Amino acid sequence: MDPKEVKTELVLILDYGSQYTHLITRRIRSLSVFSLCISGTSSLKSITDLNPSVVILSGGPHSVHIPDSPSFPDGFVEWAESNGVFVLGICYGLQLIVQRLGGQVKVGQKQEYGRMEIEVGKPSGLFGSNKVGNKQVVWMSHGDEVAILPAGFQVVARSEHGLVAAIENPSRKFYGLQYHHEVTHTPEGMETLRYFLFDICKVSAGWKMENVLDEEIKVINNTVGPEEHVICALSGGVDSTVAATIVHKAIGDRLPCVFVDNGLLRY
Numbered sequence: 001m002d003p004k005e006v007k008t009e010l011v012l013i014l015d016y017g018s019q020y021t022h023l024i025t026r027r028i029r030s031l032s033v034f035s036l037c038i039s040g041t042s043s044l045k046s047i048t049d050l051n052p053s054v055v056i057l058s059g060g061p062h063s064v065h066i067p068d069s070p071s072f073p074d075g076f077v078e079w080a081e082s083n084g085v086f087v088l089g090i091c092y093g094l095q096l097i098v099q100r101l102g103g104q105v106k107v108g109q110k111q112e113y114g115r116m117e118i119e120v121g122k123p124s125g126l127f128g129s130n131k132v133g134n135k136q137v138v139w140m141s142h143g144d145e146v147a148i149l150p151a152g153f154q155v156v157a158r159s160e161h162g163l164v165a166a167i168e169n170p171s172r173k174f175y176g177l178q179y180h181h182e183v184t185h186t187p188e189g190m191e192t193l194r195y196f197l198f199d200i201c202k203v204s205a206g207w208k209m210e211n212v213l214d215e216e217i218k219v220i221n222n223t224v225g226p227e228e229h230v231i232c233a234l235s236g237g238v239d240s241t242v243a244a245t246i247v248h249k250a251i252g253d254r255l256p257c258v259f260v261d262n263g264l265l266r267y
């Protein structure tokens with residue numbers, strides 16, 4: 001696959017520190033869609049340079065009420081809307097969307113943590129063919145809760161406590177899940193991710209781990225040029241062995257490797 005093609009299908013994760021963030025990246029890759037995770041406080045330029053078609057705002061241990069809690073950069077919403085980029089907020093990510101787009105998040109009366117039932121309240125692409133009234137078990141982990149939605153948003157699922165569990169604004173292409181669909185404790189979470197990526201965002205699957213290799217080989221070739229040589233200190237450990245193998249695939253015999261027998265190696 002042309003790396004350019006991979007880029008147009010990039011699902012970018014903005015990381016706000018949830019212990020599950022890297023799971024989101026892995027789950028998306030397991031659906032053959034390219035996904036990358038960068039800091040949630042990255043500049044607008046670092047986000048737009050990657051040209052993602054979908055951006056996921058991860059969960060995190062923060063509260064939107066604490067000054068200087070991490071958030072996406074100014075101009076992000078305008079950029080996403082003018083480029084048709086889909087945005088999904090998960091947990092803290094949902095609360096960031098609500099707060100930054102003019103809604104209100106309040107400190108929760110009852111914190112929701114652990115297994116919980118949610119109920120679909122409105123037909124939504126996030127829940128595919130699930131009908132209104134259908135229930136599913138999800139994994140919640142939040143203190144703050146959504147009090148007022150930004151204009152144009154609607155609640156599409158609520159928790160068994162009646163709290164907001166999923167929101168959407170399809171015309172602005174913004175979506176949010178209060179629970180963690182990416183963990184195995186949310187049994188239908190992968191389905192939700194599939195619905196979101198393939199039915200809502202219309203992302204096409206076709207990325208393979210091998211694409212990373214193709215891209216890296218191109219980067220190495222461009223960096224080294226057609227005639228230069230590279231020296232590799234090769235310990236026999238995983239890191240330098242992988243590096244040597246990939247560079248060798250790119251430039252072949254122009255890669256002399258040096259192993260130093262320092263006398264302290266294992267037998």
Ligand SMILES: Nc1ncnc2c1ncn2[C@@H]1O[C@H](COP(=O)(O)OP(=O)(O)OP(=O)(O)O)[C@@H](O)[C@H]1O
Nearest residue numbers: 233234235236237238239240241258259260261262
């Ligand atoms: N005996 C050695 N001969 C040649 N290069 C070495 C040797 N030991 C270490 N190096 C180089 O220094 C790097 C860092 O060494 P370190 O012991 O920190 O290993 P590492 O980070 O676990 O990497 P690796 O998995 O490649 O051993 C290695 O990746 C390798 O490039």
